Amino acid sequence: MSIKYQKETGIFTLHTKHTTYQMQVDNLGTLLHLYYGEKIADEDVSFLIIRNDRGFSPNPGDRMEERDYSLDFLPQEYAGIGTGDFRIPAISPVNGDGSLAFSGRYKRHKIYDGPYELSGLPKLRDQKKESQTLEITLEDEATGLMVELLYGVFEEADVITRAVKVLNQGKEEIKLSKVMSCTLDFLESDYDLIHFGGHHVQEHEYHRQPVSFGCQSFGSVRGYSSHQHNPSGILCKTNASEEEGDCYGFVFVYSGNFLCEVEKNQFSQMRMNLGIHPQQFEWRLLPGESFTAPQVVLSYSETGLSRLTNNFHNIFRTNLCESKYMNQVRPVLLNSWEAVYLDFDEKKILEIARSSKELGTELFVMDDGWFVNRNDDSHGLGDWELDEKKLPHGLCWLSEQIHQMGLLFGIWIEPEMVSQGTKLYKEHPDWVIQIPGRNPSMGRAQMVLDLSRKEVRDYLVEKMNGVIREAHADYVKWDANRSITDIYSQALPGMKQGEVFHRYMLGLYDLMDRIILANPDVLFEGCSGGGGRFDAGMLYYQPQIWGSDDTDAIARLKIQYGLSYLYPSQTIGSHVSVCPNHQTGRMTPLHTRAVTAMHGTFGFELDPSDLSEEEKKQCKEYAREYKEYAPVMVEGDYYRLTNPYENHLFTGWMHVTKDKQKAWVSLVMTDVEGNAPISYLKLRGLDKDGMYRVDGLNLVCSGTVLMKMGIPITWELKEYEAVRYCLTRIDKE
Numbered sequence: 079m080s081i082k083y084q085k086e087t088g089i090f091t092l093h094t095k096h097t098t099y100q101m102q103v104d105n106l107g108t109l110l111h112l113y114y115g116e117k118i119a120d121e122d123v124s125f126l127i128i129r130n131d132r133g134f135s136p137n138p139g140d141r142m143e144e145r146d147y148s149l150d151f152l153p154q155e156y157a158g159i160g161t162g163d164f165r166i167p168a169i170s171p172v173n174g175d176g177s178l179a180f181s182g183r184y185k186r187h188k189i190y191d192g193p194y195e196l197s198g199l200p201k202l203r204d205q206k207k208e209s210q211t212l213e214i215t216l217e218d219e220a221t222g223l224m225v226e227l228l229y230g231v232f233e234e235a236d237v238i239t240r241a242v243k244v245l246n247q248g249k250e251e252i253k254l255s256k257v258m259s260c261t262l263d264f265l266e267s268d269y270d271l272i273h274f275g276g277h278h279v280q281e282h283e284y285h286r287q288p289v290s291f292g293c294q295s296f297g298s299v300r301g302y303s304s305h306q307h308n309p310s311g312i313l314c315k316t317n318a319s320e321e322e323g324d325c326y327g328f329v330f331v332y333s334g335n336f337l338c339e340v341e342k343n344q345f346s347q348m349r350m351n352l353g354i355h356p357q358q359f360e361w362r363l364l365p366g367e368s369f370t371a372p373q374v375v376l377s378y379s380e381t382g383l384s385r386l387t388n389n390f391h392n393i394f395r396t397n398l399c400e401s402k403y404m405n406q407v408r409p410v411l412l413n414s415w416e417a418v419y420l421d422f423d424e425k426k427i428l429e430i431a432r433s434s435k436e437l438g439t440e441l442f443v444m445d446d447g448w449f450v451n452r453n454d455d456s457h458g459l460g461d462w463e464l465d466e467k468k469l470p471h472g473l474c475w476l477s478e479q480i481h482q483m484g485l486l487f488g489i490w491i492e493p494e495m496v497s498q499g500t501k502l503y504k505e506h507p508d509w510v511i512q513i514p515g516r517n518p519s520m521g522r523a524q525m526v527l528d529l530s531r532k533e534v535r536d537y538l539v540e541k542m543n544g545v546i547r548e549a550h551a552d553y554v555k556w557d558a559n560r561s562i563t564d565i566y567s568q569a570l571p572g573m574k575q576g577e578v579f580h581r582y583m584l585g586l587y588d589l590m591d592r593i594i595l596a597n598p599d600v601l602f603e604g605c606s607g608g609g610g611r612f613d614a615g616m617l618y619y620q621p622q623i624w625g626s627d628d629t630d631a632i633a634r635l636k637i638q639y640g641l642s643y644l645y646p647s648q649t650i651g652s653h654v655s656v657c658p659n660h661q662t663g664r665m666t667p668l669h670t671r672a673v674t675a676m677h678g679t680f681g682f683e684l685d686p687s688d689l690s691e692e693e694k695k696q697c698k699e700y701a702r703e704y705k706e707y708a709p710v711m712v713e714g715d716y717y718r719l720t721n722p723y724e725n726h727l728f729t730g731w732m733h734v735t736k737d738k739q740k741a742w743v744s745l746v747m748t749d750v751e752g753n754a755p756i757s758y759l760k761l762r763g764l765d766k767d768g769m770y771r772v773d774g775l776n777l778v779c780s781g782t783v784l785m786k787m788g789i790p791i792t793w794e795l796k797e798y799e800a801v802r803y804c805l806t807r808i809d810k811e
């Protein structure tokens with residue numbers, strides 16, 4: 079039993095293989111947070127909470143005489159508002175009487191085997207039927223507003239999930255203006271916050287900063303999880319490294335607006351809240367109605383960031399995406415985008431597809447530009463009718479030709495968008511998100527369809543399933559190329575407009591249920607101008623997401639480094655493109671581009687006719703090597719060997735099989751110095767007692783030496799050059 083309740087003390091203890099989470103209902107009914115960290119016995123650690131009579135920290139009215147009891151400093155599981163806790167709240171209601179307060183007290187709980195339900199929202203699956211659930215209901219007695227805290231325990235995986243259902247059991251309507259999915263209170267605050275973000279064409283950058291006095295936050299109000307900030311993060315001890323120190327990771331299983339806020343308060347305690355962003359959010363609950371806040375996945379490691387990373391990689395591989403492709407080696411693809419952009423015809427497409435075979439590809443993807451009026455990126459989205467001028471023989475014929483070449487066929491779609499000149503827009507101007515009477519903001523000259531409306535979703539299901547059928551598609555790239563502004567649904571009354579951002583997301587999830595899950599044999603790749611929607615909500619539906627519109631190998635090192643912390647390598651779309659690189663103008667060797675693209679779902683994004691015969695041969699060899707190496711990437715453990723934000727000279731990473739028999743090490747030189755000192759690439763994750771053969775170096779060496787001393791980086795490696803080493807354990811072959 080991984081969830082235990084002790085009636086006498088009111089203590090709930092949640093155990094995973096290496097971690098423990100503990101909370102307690104105190105004698106006032108407050109649900110206190112006692113502990114989250116390294117595994118402990120079923121001991122009572124409530125002694126850790128010290129109560130003092132602190133000036134200006136209020137005491138509950140029914141405990142006036144207990145001047146040392148204050149919600150202002152007690153660590154809690156779900157932070158209320160307006161009743162004595164001045165820290166960042168998890169919930170903020172406007173009650174029927176206009177009051178702005180919530181104070182939850184324990185009402186009841188339930189423990190059961192299996193996962194909790196989160197209707198309409200993505201969440202971890204329970205593939206091996208191993209999880210247990212704890213539901214604790216808190217009630218605000220004055221209003222009847224109930225909060226059901228949901229805890230899922232995945233014992234083997236060292237993962238605890240949290241989610242929240244809010245129920246109005248009172249007699250009056252209540253407006254929710256903030257509902258976070260999780261509060262995590264800490265007694266101390268000597269932590270760093272690591273989070274990831276950047277901008278379009280350079281997303282997922284790594285940021286690490288000390289938690290400082292006051293509040294710090296990051297999030298998105300762009301309608302999507304965004305290029306600017308990823309809905310995930312890590313709180314780790316200030317001295318934590320890849321192999322040492324306490325680290326807490328959190329990933330929001332949601333693709334819309336989000337807020338992560340961290341507060342260090344007057345007593346140097348720390349609180350982290352994660353949930354839907356309260357900006358432009360308001361949800362009305364009539365008596366009897368409920369609201370469900372999405373899931374947060376938590377994990378803890380007492381031995382540093384590598385272990386935390388592998389906890390997340392493992393759970394996401396096994397329990398997030400149902401696609402049969404998730405744990406398979408993906409077909410090597412060639413995508414037409416950087417080859418021809420929107421400028422192609424049937425002859426050109428067939429020529430690229432045919433010549434892509436010379437590079438060893440298995441899947442040809444026709445990107446944007448195949449439908450009517452799509453000669454530039456300002457037109458054409460929404461009708462989804464074939465451009466017969468470009469492709470006179472039709473999609474079905476084209477697909478057949480490509481299949482006959484022995485290739486799989488893939489196609490690009492952008493279902494959520496509409497261009498103003500289309501039939502769809504003319505017939506249904508009310509189907510777009512825009513505020514009546516206001517000139518709408520445009521993004522890439524397109525507008526966003528109102529997915530909160532069922533009729534819009536029904537139209538898209540029919541259209542998209544039609545395209546997939548007609549194209550006999552084996553692969554689909556699902557793109558979304560603007561942020562959402564002017565939020566307003568013409569199908570909802572004015573008073574419900576604060577619900578539209580979230581209703582859009584629920585609509586999108588329903589749409590993906592009906593298109594992606596309805597086509598289980600199709601490999602889907604998510605995309606939003608690259609990695610603008612790289613989140614666990616999307617990965618519930620699609621096993622891979624295009625990492626960034628930046629295909630420059632050197633820029634990709636940092637992007638993929640950021641993604642590696644919480645998302646498995648096989649979820650990261652990564653391709654070899656031409657030089658000079660289209661985004662940065664940088665020149666890098668083909669080998670380096672291949673080594674970097676092998677960190678993810680390997681492929682090409684170029685016109686093979688731009689390559690020399692020698693380069694084509696090399697590409698074929700890379701495709702072959704990828705197939706050999708990818709099983710290790712898909713199933714093994716992942717280790718970052720350097721931090722490109724600290725080490726400007728080289729970036730290294732490796733994948734190791736779970737049994738430590740085989741490993742692949744990659745190294746890219748990002749800068750060089752003349753007459754430089756010799757650096758050593760120190761490996762990780764090997765068996766220290768094992769003897770390994772290092773192919774490419776003519777070396778046999780113990781795990782201890784490879785990890786403690788490392789592989790010397792010689793002067794032969796010039797700027798932007800790369801090497802890959804395959805390691806095989808030979809003493810136990």
Ligand code: GLA
Nearest residue numbers: 415445446605606607608627
């Ligand atoms: C987005 C994607 C690109 C490409 C274009 C097509 O920017 O990220 O890969 O598909 O759209 O318009």
